[in-house]
Amino acid sequence: MACMSKQKETTPQQVRAYYLDQIDATDTLIKQLDTKIQNNGTSNELQVLFKSARIAYKKVEFLAEYYNPLTAKAINGAPIPSMDDNDQHKIDQPEGFQMIEPYLFPEYNHSQKQELIEQVGILKANLVRLKSMATHQELANEQIFDALRLEVFRIITLGISGFDAPIAQNSMAEGASALNSIEKVLKLYEPEFIGDKRAILVQAQSSLKKAITYLTASKDFNSFDRMHFITTYGNPISSSILDASMALGNEKFKDLRALRANAKTLFDKDAFDANYYTASYDAHSSKEKSELGKELFYDAILSGAGNRSCGSCHRPEMAFTDGKMKSDALDGSQVRRNAPTLLNAGFQPALFYDNRVSYLEDQATEVINNKDEMHGSLPIAGQKLKKNKDYVLLFKKAFPNDADPINDYHIRNALGSYIRTLSSLNSPFDKYVRGDKSQLNPEEVKGFNLYMGKGKCGTCHFTPLFNGTVPPDFKTIETEIIGVPSTPDSKKIDPDLGKYDLRKLDLYKNAFKTPTVRNIAMTAPYMHNGVFKTLEEVIDFYNEGGGVGLGMDIPNQTLPFDKLNLTQKEKKEIIAFLKKLTDNTSF
Structure with a gap:
């Protein structure tokens, strides 16, 4: 009696199987975290499990964000309330990893055990939802490679800035995990890279291995050299993944996007449309x-x-x-x-x-x-x-x-x-990240690293537009409540209620759009009310923790109000970098 052999899985099906395995791995670690909380585990035990779960999720992130962005937001979205897109009178409460993190770091407070259990329960439910959708998700080669490149851009813009791990500061390990996932997926495609195509895949794999090694060896969040990572690893990886996709015959995306789908890097001259x-x-x-x-x-x-x-x-x-x-x-x-x-x-x-x-x-x-x-x-x-x-x-x-x-x-x-037409994306900074290392000196490079790291500037003014338009899809722009004073020496918030005047919601009181800091050396005075005349005043304001840090009562402030503890030297370095965002070539 003849037996029918099992039909060989296509590579997209193998990618989906890998995706489902990583969702299961994340789910298992979250369940272990839940059990450890229930059994009164130590602060260190809970922190280790939390970090492990987020590292596991980073292997899932590239496809979760691509195919199920709303669920991905529920799993790892920003920990601030937002207005429901379908009901302007309804507030969506934040959920997921970023809501759990403050319960565990810097130390676990046992008095908040019940609230923590509730948040972990919500996360478990959202992972179940993600698994259900992923099980029936049809993947396509073009989309897989597109998702891989967007994940590289996500690491460059959000990951290494600590955007989604502001307290645990485990961004380097998480970035390495995300890149490891990209490496695993590319390995599944190895049989399809035949002949001359093989060298293109090898180039991508080599860049990934080096980047993972570099991230893994970087243990300190503040001292991490983000500029080196972007120029030496990030840009080559995004470029080589695009080359690999083209080598497989994947068609170029023709859909209109803010960040052109076929831009080799985030910093190409014509990357944005x-x-x-x-x-x-x-x-x-x-x-x-x-x-x-x-x-x-x-x-x-x-x-x-x-x-x-x-x-x-x-x-x-x-x-x-x-x-x-x-x-x-x-x-x-x-x-x-x-x-x-x-x-x-x-x-x-x-x-x-x-x-x-x-x-x-x-x-x-x-x-x-x-x-x-x-x-x-x-x-x-x-x-x-x-x-x-x-x-x-x-x-x-x-x-x-x-x-x-x-x-x-x-x-x-x-x-x-x-x-x-007033595009201004050709500053000395842009030329530097495109390969001209003569454009920035060591002080200015250090300033960029501080901007993206210890200074936390890059968690609101996102690279490469340096405004509040959220990467890597650049579809939405953030507003923030930072507590701008009415006068430079005042301890009272400016009376302008900002976005609240349009949407009578408490979460929007004193909320303003995050503007670009490109060309900031030419645009004084600063803030929506022009209260600060110099960049030194602006940096000092943020260094103190915004309005709350200065002693104002602002319960809805979205800016972290802990002090940055920047030294005078570090402040000067950040300002030196900001001045290199000046580009007057378009006017």
């Missing part, structure tokens, strides 16, 4: 739209009295700010907030300090209509523009398929298109 942050394909920028938008940007015709343009408060020589605490209002007083830079504004999913609009077109509308800023009218401006022969020609070129090209939306879209 501002068109991702538009409302539709029709809103995408073009050379003709941008040229028209530039003319409109500097033309006072858009203001009610014809005496102010966008460029009045966003001046190129000041990195598109105006150097004032708060810009002048039309009546001689001040507008509500400091004028932020427009450089790289096109790489943000929300705009204004309170994130109240999603698109540059809507930002333009609000500014033009605002009685304190421009007090204009788009319909009236449109009528004026139609009487100008030069503008009629420019609008026809920019919107050739429209019978009546001069209208409200096209004015806004042209302005947005121009602002999207």
